[in-house]
Amino acid sequence: MLSRLVRILLALTAISPLSVSLAFQFARSRNYAWAVLAFALCLGLGFLARAIIGFASSRLETLQVTILKAKSADKEVIGFFIAYALPMIFRGQPSSPDLVAWLFAAAMLLFVLWGTQSMQVNPVLGVMGFHFYEVDTDGGVSYLMITRRRINNVLTIKEIVQLSEFGILEADTERDRKIDEYTGSLERANHELTLKQRLVSDLYESRMQITRSVVHDLRNFLNAFSIALQLISRAPSKAESGLALATRQAADMKQLVDDMVEYSVVLGDSTPLAVEPFDLRELFDELVTACRPAIEAKGLRLSARFHANVTTVLSNRIKVKQVALNLLSNATKYTKTGEIELAMGGYGQSSWYLRVADTGVGIAPADRDRVFDEFERAAGDDIPGVGLGLAIVKELCRVLDGRIRFETREGLGTTFDIRFPLRHEASHDSSH
Numbered sequence: 154m155l156s157r158l159v160r161i162l163l164a165l166t167a168i169s170p171l172s173v174s175l176a177f178q179f180a181r182s183r184n185y186a187w188a189v190l191a192f193a194l195c196l197g198l199g200f201l202a203r204a205i206i207g208f209a210s211s212r213l214e215t216l217q218v219t220i221l222k223a224k225s226a227d228k229e230v231i232g233f234f235i236a237y238a239l240p241m242i243f244r245g246q247p248s249s250p251d252l253v254a255w256l257f258a259a260a261m262l263l264f265v266l267w268g269t270q271s272m273q274v275n276p277v278l279g280v281m282g283f284h285f286y287e288v289d290t291d292g293g294v295s296y297l298m299i300t301r302r303r304i305n306n307v308l309t310i311k312e313i314v315q316l317s318e319f320g321i322l323e324a325d326t327e328r329d330r331k332i333d334e335y336t337g338s339l340e341r342a343n344h345e346l347t348l349k350q351r352l353v354s355d356l357y358e359s360r361m362q363i364t365r366s367v368v369h370d371l372r373n374f375l376n377a378f379s380i381a382l383q384l385i386s387r388a389p390s391k392a393e394s395g396l397a398l399a400t401r402q403a404a405d406m407k408q409l410v411d412d413m414v415e416y417s418v419v420l421g422d423s424t425p426l427a428v429e430p431f432d433l434r435e436l437f438d439e440l441v442t443a444c445r446p447a448i449e450a451k452g453l454r455l456s457a458r459f460h461a462n463v464t465t466v467l468s469n470r471i472k473v474k475q476v477a478l479n480l481l482s483n484a485t486k487y488t489k490t491g492e493i494e495l496a497m498g499g500y501g502q503s504s505w506y507l508r509v510a511d512t513g514v515g516i517a518p519a520d521r522d523r524v525f526d527e528f529e530r531a532a533g534d535d536i537p538g539v540g541l542g543l544a545i546v547k548e549l550c551r552v553l554d555g556r557i558r559f560e561t562r563e564g565l566g567t568t569f570d571i572r573f574p575l576r577h578e579a580s581h582d583s584s585h
Contacts, residue, residue, distance in 0.1 A: 155209060155316050163205050163316075167275045169198030202277045206299070209322055213314035218321070219291040223307040226285040226297060288321075296321045371406065378403070426552055428577050431470040433463060433505065437497050440474070444481040448493050451485065460498025463505050467576040468553060473507075476549050479542045480509035480569050488513030491566070503575050510568040516561040524559070553577060 155163070172195035179188035278299060279285070286298045286307055300310065300323035313321040377398060384395035437459045448455045477495070484493045491512025500506040516524055525547040546569075550557045554574055561567040 155205070155213070159205060159208075162201060163275070166198040166202035166205070166277050169195045169202075169277055172198070199277050199280075202275060203281055206278065206283070206322065209314055209316055213316075215312050215314060217311060218313050220288045220298075220308050220310055221291055222289040223298075223304060224287045225304055226287050298323065378406075426469055426472075426577070428467055428469055430465050430467050433466050433497060434459060434461070436470065436474060436477075437495075440477050440481065440495060443478065444485070444493075444495070447482075447485050451488070453485070453488055453490070454492035456492050456494040458494070458496045458498075460496070463499030463575065466505055466573070468573060469577070472549050472553055473573070476546050476553070476555070476571065477507055477509070479546050480507075483542045484509050484511035484513065484567075487511065488566070494568075499575075500572055504572045505575055507571045507573065508568065510566065512566040515563040515565055515567055516559075517563050521561070 172191045176188040176191035176195070179185070179191060282301055283299050284301065284303070286300065286304065287295060288298045288307065289295050298307075298310075298313070298321045299316075300307065302310065302323065310323050313323055316322055381395045381399035384398070385392045388395075437457070441455070441457045445455050481493065481495065488511040494508065494510040496506075496508040496510075498506060525543050527541060527544045547557065549555075550571060554577055555571045557569065557571045559567060559569045
């Protein structure tokens with residue numbers, strides 16, 4: 154148990170915030186020397202409180218205890234505010250009436266603390282991270298306990314030191330510190346393990362989804378291919394139709410393989426992004442030449458517009474071309490009548506844009522959140538493709554620092570608009 158003198162000192166530290174009030178009054182009257190002295194007194198009393206608690210925890214005899222019930226007493230420190238603010242309500246010269254008020258408040262607070270045996274309810278300790286609890290023990294005695302633990306862990310305390318007749322402090326033993334450190338490390342490891350398990354689970358589900366989608370499409374292709382072969386063998390007169398069906402299915406299977414290879418290359422490319430200056434108009438003309446035959450073969454119109462407010466950009470030309478060709482291919486597949494629009498040009502002072510629009514089937518509201526997912530398609534099985542085009546576009550835009558957005562109306566068409574920086578700063582962050 155603490156000696157009477159040390160208990161008086163501990164009670165005295167509870168009045169240290171009064172010095173802050175007094176320092177404010179001194180500073181307000183420009184008596185800065187007394188203000189500094191009062192504030193220094195506050196700090197000194199605070200350090201004294203921490204030293205007493207540290208001394209008690211390490212030097213006093215450790216006692217065994219079983220806590221049956223605990224109730225938080227933190228709110229009781231709120232009442233100290235009245236005494237702390239007392240000097241603030243006095244007016245006049247800080248050297249006389251305010252100082253008298255401060256001394257009166259300090260004496261009154263000390264009397265209350267000592268008379269009620271509750272000197273350990275100390276707001277200064279509360280600022281340092283300690284909590285106060287009213288606890289019932291198996292010996293039938295109730296104490297006011299000081300500890301750094303939260304209420305849900307108080308009942309696990311087994312060792313304490315006694316500060317006064319009714320005040321106890323959790324013993325800060327080396328074993329407890331090691332247990333706390335070990336528990337903390339276990340909690341952190343468990344949290345990291347949970348995150349990794351969730352990541353593995355998500356990755357597994359994603360890979361299973363890819364497997365199911367590929368198997369589904371291959372089965373459909375092989376079924377149709379088998380039908381074509383049966384048609385040729387059973388009805389020689391329909392051999393031409395059977396060969397056409399088989400050829401179409403072989404082309405679809407090849408497209409599936411090509412898309413899978415392209416997507417795996419995009420995801421697996423771990424090299425830093427290589428950038429180079431290139432002429433945007435030359436790329437635009439190349440894209441028009443590449444996509445026009447497929448668009449016009451479906452009876453669609455190609456609207457090509459280039460805004461000549463930008464000429465040269467710094468980026469990865471091949472990946473930009475991949476983005477544009479995937480968008481144009483998608484637009485062509487999902488459009489039956491109307492036109493496909495390709496537009497490129499400058500946007501503001503530091504960006505350029507790529508826009509691909511169509512008058513196709515559009516995207517249903519229920520599908521808009523999944524439009525960039527792997528193997529997601531916005532229409533039925535009559536549309537060729539495996540649903541990897543927009544997933545490839547999304548990943549390439551991430552690498553190229555492109556900001557992609559789209560607008561769509563079901564049955565009326567879709568517009569994809571991507572903003573790229575005029576000068577892409579190549580870094581390791583741009584790699585996969």
